[in-house]
Amino acid sequence: MLAELWRYWTTFAPERVRKFGYLQRLIALEFRAKRCAAAWEPHIRRCRNIIIKVADLCAKQKTCVILGSGLLLEVPLSALASRFEVVYLVDIFHMPSVRAEAKKHFNVKLLTGDITGVFQAIKERKAPGPHQPAPPPRIPHLKDADYIVSCNCLTQLAGPFTQYFEKERGFSDLDSDKVAFQVMEKHAHALAHEAAGVALLITDVERYVMAGDKIVTRTDLLKAFKLPDTPTHIHNEEWEWAIAPAPEEDPMRDIEHVVEAKVYLRLTEEEKKAAEEAGAEGEPPSLDDRFADAGSAPAADAPEGS
Numbered sequence: 001m002l003a004e005l006w007r008y009w010t011t012f013a014p015e016r017v018r019k020f021g022y023l024q025r026l027i028a029l030e031f032r033a034k035r036c037a038a039a040w041e042p043h044i045r046r047c048r049n050i051i052i053k054v055a056d057l058c059a060k061q062k063t064c065v066i067l068g069s070g071l072l073l074e075v076p077l078s079a080l081a082s083r084f085e086v087v088y089l090v091d092i093f094h095m096p097s098v099r100a101e102a103k104k105h106f107n108v109k110l111l112t113g114d115i116t117g118v119f120q121a122i123k124e125r126k127a128p129g130p131h132q133p134a135p136p137p138r139i140p141h142l143k144d145a146d147y148i149v150s151c152n153c154l155t156q157l158a159g160p161f162t163q164y165f166e167k168e169r170g171f172s173d174l175d176s177d178k179v180a181f182q183v184m185e186k187h188a189h190a191l192a193h194e195a196a197g198v199a200l201l202i203t204d205v206e207r208y209v210m211a212g213d214k215i216v217t218r219t220d221l222l223k224a225f226k227l228p229d230t231p232t233h234i235h236n237e238e239w240e241w242a243i244a245p246a247p248e249e250d251p252m253r254d255i256e257h258v259v260e261a262k263v264y265l266r267l268t269e270e271e272k273k274a275a276e277e278a279g280a281e282g283e284p285p286s287l288d289d290r291f292a293d294a295g296s297a298p299a300a301d302a303p304e305g306s
């Protein structure tokens with residue numbers, strides 16, 4: 001705790017990154033990742049593996065964009081930097097350790113900004129709420145990247161805003177859930193339907209509080225939003241992430257998240273058919289059986305270079 005506080009006070013970050021809790025969350029992530037290193041290892045490996053696997057499906061390997069690059073825990077940076085001409089790491093804030101890591105690769109560039117468009121909407125007095133829909137996302141290189149990865153940030157996008165709106169604008173839980181739904185929907189829709197290149201969406205989707213093997217509570221992290229379907233299912237994956245083994249969050253109970261990785265290839269109709277036929281038996285097993293018995297500074301708010 002003291003080490004986290006020290007890191008907080010000694011890390012230079014813009015006011016907004018502090019005020020909306022981004023810095024605190026990044027530091028909490030760093031320290032939890034260290035405490036839970038063994039439990040997180042399979043999740044991190046799955047993320048890194050699928051990011052590389054899908055990179056190798058890209059017909060062209062010029063530009064790669066990682067949204068929510070965070071601390072690069074789940075990002076196989078060297079593998080990407082050796083495949084693509086340029087790799088953009090996009091986040092609302094890049095910690096000094098990430099800046100140092102990026103500098104090791106001549107073709108890795110940092111873009112700093114808000115990918116939801118909400119900060120810009122606030123500035124234009126169009127903050128999302130009961131009578132104002134969430135703005136369109138601001139995803140750099142959406143229309144020209146060969147590969148774009150949303151790296152486990154989808155369910156983290158709305159929280160900083162909705163917590164702030166609850167305090168400052170009297171948002172109810174329902175108001176917050178609606179904004180979160182819209183922010184996630186617009187982000188996922190952009191990747192599934194507006195990205196020019198291959199898109200990979202990695203996100204946690206459900207949270208389980210466990211008592212041994214039994215699920216005690218189940219939370220839908222997507223607020224009832226359903227991820228867009230992919231043109232073919234053969235490359236999609238799903239796994240469990242032991243995000244907080246006891247006593248990390250609860251003295252007695254483990255917390256687990258279900259993670260989905262969805263691959264949005266740009267296939268011709270013929271390719272779609274062929275892929276479905278070839279992969280019909282290759283899909284990963286469903287988790288349903290197991291759970292059957294239980295629930296710039298974003299200075300101008302635009303990532304640099306967008």
Ligand SMILES: C[S@@+](CC[C@H](N)C(=O)[O-])C[C@H]1O[C@@H](n2cnc3c(N)ncnc32)[C@H](O)[C@@H]1O
Pocket residue numbers: 022026029067068069070071072073074075090091092093113114115116151152153156157158
């Ligand atoms: C769970 S972390 C992702 C971890 C990361 N993939 C890694 O490998 O370390 C979620 C990330 O999303 C970023 N993020 C949250 N809201 C954002 C926003 N509005 N715009 C850009 N990045 C955002 C956070 O700063 C954080 O780094």
